[in-house]
Amino acid sequence: MAKKSKNTLLWNPNKKKVSEANITKFIEFVNGEFGTSVSDYSGLYNWSVTEIEKFWETLWKYSGIIHSKTYDKILDERKMPGAKWFEGAELNFAENLLRYRDDEIALISYREDHPVIRLTYKELYKKVAACAAGLKKLNVVKGDRVVGFVTNIPETVIAMLAATSLGAVWSSCSPDFGIQGLFDRFNQIQPKILFAIESYQYNGKIVDCTEKIEQITAKISSIERVIKITHFDNLSTEGIYEVRGEKYLYFNQLLDFSVTKIYFEQLPFDHPIYIMYSSGTTGLPKCMVHGTGGTLLQHYKEHVFHTNLKRGDVISYFTTCGWMMWNWLISTLQVGASIFLFDGNPGYPDLEILWKQIEAEKINVFGTSPKFLSTCQKADIIPKDKLNLSSLSVLLSTGSPLSDQNFDWVYKNVKKNVQLSSISGGTDIISCFMLGNPILPVYKEEIQCRGLGMKVEALSEDGKQLIDEKGEMVCTEPFPAMPIYFWNDEKGEKYKKAYFCKFKDVWTHGDYIRITKTGGVIVYGRSDATLNPGGVRIGTAEIYRIVETMDEIADSIVVGQKWNNDINVVLFVVLNEGIKLDTELIGKIKASIRNNATARHVPAQIHQVNEIPRTISGKKVEIAVTKIINGELIENKDVLANPASLEQYKKIARQNN
Numbered sequence: 001m002a003k004k005s006k007n008t009l010l011w012n013p014n015k016k017k018v019s020e021a022n023i024t025k026f027i028e029f030v031n032g033e034f035g036t037s038v039s040d041y042s043g044l045y046n047w048s049v050t051e052i053e054k055f056w057e058t059l060w061k062y063s064g065i066i067h068s069k070t071y072d073k074i075l076d077e078r079k080m081p082g083a084k085w086f087e088g089a090e091l092n093f094a095e096n097l098l099r100y101r102d103d104e105i106a107l108i109s110y111r112e113d114h115p116v117i118r119l120t121y122k123e124l125y126k127k128v129a130a131c132a133a134g135l136k137k138l139n140v141v142k143g144d145r146v147v148g149f150v151t152n153i154p155e156t157v158i159a160m161l162a163a164t165s166l167g168a169v170w171s172s173c174s175p176d177f178g179i180q181g182l183f184d185r186f187n188q189i190q191p192k193i194l195f196a197i198e199s200y201q202y203n204g205k206i207v208d209c210t211e212k213i214e215q216i217t218a219k220i221s222s223i224e225r226v227i228k229i230t231h232f233d234n235l236s237t238e239g240i241y242e243v244r245g246e247k248y249l250y251f252n253q254l255l256d257f258s259v260t261k262i263y264f265e266q267l268p269f270d271h272p273i274y275i276m277y278s279s280g281t282t283g284l285p286k287c288m289v290h291g292t293g294g295t296l297l298q299h300y301k302e303h304v305f306h307t308n309l310k311r312g313d314v315i316s317y318f319t320t321c322g323w324m325m326w327n328w329l330i331s332t333l334q335v336g337a338s339i340f341l342f343d344g345n346p347g348y349p350d351l352e353i354l355w356k357q358i359e360a361e362k363i364n365v366f367g368t369s370p371k372f373l374s375t376c377q378k379a380d381i382i383p384k385d386k387l388n389l390s391s392l393s394v395l396l397s398t399g400s401p402l403s404d405q406n407f408d409w410v411y412k413n414v415k416k417n418v419q420l421s422s423i424s425g426g427t428d429i430i431s432c433f434m435l436g437n438p439i440l441p442v443y444k445e446e447i448q449c450r451g452l453g454m455k456v457e458a459l460s461e462d463g464k465q466l467i468d469e470k471g472e473m474v475c476t477e478p479f480p481a482m483p484i485y486f487w488n489d490e491k492g493e494k495y496k497k498a499y500f501c502k503f504k505d506v507w508t509h510g511d512y513i514r515i516t517k518t519g520g521v522i523v524y525g526r527s528d529a530t531l532n533p534g535g536v537r538i539g540t541a542e543i544y545r546i547v548e549t550m551d552e553i554a555d556s557i558v559v560g561q562k563w564n565n566d567i568n569v570v571l572f573v574v575l576n577e578g579i580k581l582d583t584e585l586i587g588k589i590k591a592s593i594r595n596n597a598t599a600r601h602v603p604a605q606i607h608q609v610n611e612i613p614r615t616i617s618g619k620k621v622e623i624a625v626t627k628i629i630n631g632e633l634i635e636n637k638d639v640l641a642n643p644a645s646l647e648q649y650k651k652i653a654r655q656n657n
Helices: 015-020 022-034 041-050 052-063 093-097 121-137 154-165 179-189 210-219 292-306 324-335 353-361 370-378 404-414 493-499 540-547 583-596 622-629 643-655
Strands: 009-011 067-069 073-075 085-087 105-111 117-120 145-149 169-173 193-197 199-202 205-208 225-229 248-250 272-277 287-291 314-317 338-343 365-368 394-397 419-422 424-426 431-435 456-459 471-475 507-515 521-526 553-563 566-575 605-608
Touching: 009 404, 009 419, 015 022, 022 041, 022 052, 022 292, 041 052, 052 073, 052 085, 052 292, 085 292, 093 154, 093 292, 093 324, 105 121, 105 154, 117 121, 121 154, 145 154, 145 179, 145 210, 154 169, 154 193, 154 225, 154 338, 169 179, 179 210, 179 287, 193 210, 210 225, 272 292, 272 324, 287 292, 292 324, 292 431, 314 324, 314 353, 324 338, 338 353, 353 365, 370 404, 394 404, 404 419, 456 507, 493 507, 521 540, 540 553, 540 566, 540 583, 553 622, 583 605, 622 643
Parallel strands: 105 338, 145 169, 145 193, 169 272, 193 225, 225 248, 314 338, 314 365, 365 394, 394 419, 566 605
Antiparallel strands: 073 085, 105 117, 199 205, 272 287, 424 431, 456 471, 471 507, 507 521, 553 566
């Protein structure tokens, strides 16, 4: 068993912060509505996962969700899968995100080597109206799929809002996807319209996407029109809309500025809004369909209560448009926040660029990943010594668990008075199960709390609830942000297999967690990548936390190799420049793992590699490496950001067989 958290306190909100927090006001609202005596987050959480219907109805009312028809029933039946929420209600996703139409800043767009663009809420509404009118003339109607091969720029936001205002379903991938990866995703959902970026800049270099656009358009017969987005457009030109016979239009040609008002198609609560994709590392990506109302309510809850976001705040998350954090970020428009969109390499022209933008744009909420924080740490970046980060109140991190050293580095080198919120959920729910909380302390290694309305538990192999012990992460009550279905899965078989096979009627997410006595959560990594030496379950994150804090190691990946009816733990490490994997370093690595975890965690083999295989969203691909060292086939390499990296693992596998 892994050693338990030392429960080291790193940050505690003061009384003023607690009293002014959005979630404190919500507690007061709940007490006023129901005559309850909730006094803290623990009480509110317990109420939210016990009185489920009351909680989600209260959230509906409190959020002021814009709707044309109210619901007949909050929840038809407390079951998973198959729960139906807010039946009878009608609303529109884009209308809720465009509820503000004033002169406050909606979008701040930063691109490498280009001037910053700012759009007010009034200007954003105007451009969405023009784009929606253009799409309507291209016969886009309710239920059509509109997809984006796009970067994180205002045109992408405008296109998504325009499409969803008409009742179309939006799906996007970043342009660093390969042709096969794009085809495997978009072809399954048969889109009518493709928005595509002609070229983009990354790390100071222009990347031409013309060939990819032509290939994907030729391969997917359902695409009727391609809306090309130029590398850089200041969005000031009011282009003339002109329908021609060609398949291609430029973005500004699509915009019809003669239309200044948006007709928002009114749709059921669970009308499809987004199609998201699984990683596809074990076959064709699964197409997860998310509903309008569930996404709105869940994101509102996470932004307002757990992130403490307020009107006028500036929020940023470093993400591509192929990762769910983009969708999560754009939903902050319903709060009236200003969104800072970053398009480029976070290390160009240097690793301080994002920290500089926090100062320049007075960003209040900044989102990143443990990988970025570790990279800054190893490059000896100390943001607090060079920059004024007084605006920064919340630092978010997701993609993988934060290490102890990540926590220490932030509080030592970024800011002492910042809420460091590790958040964890997934594309599966387009949101979080566990996340931050402005009225709770931050303890080293822990996610602050489980999300409101999310009855998250840790279960043993035989289905018993565990407290302060590592177990399988499950959610035992339904919630509106569950996928409404998977695409091309009429009988729901793929859906059930993905989440409901291990424990009956319980969502099994595929992570190992421990719920601490303080109510925090520690994530130990994916349970589908679990190591089982001698029958002891080990989460891969338990080893990463130790190994990646070592000065010699830049990156790592750990997998299980089948060996004599057991499992050998095999560790691959990328070393910092000038370091070699010799006997002394191997001994040091093993000793560090043994001393900070257990003898069972110590790898049977340690190998040096040049690169760790990752998905395009930056996640380690443990399953691919596991398959290689066990002599199995990898079905889909095109989902990897660096597929060539697998060759070194094949070579090592051959040498060890």
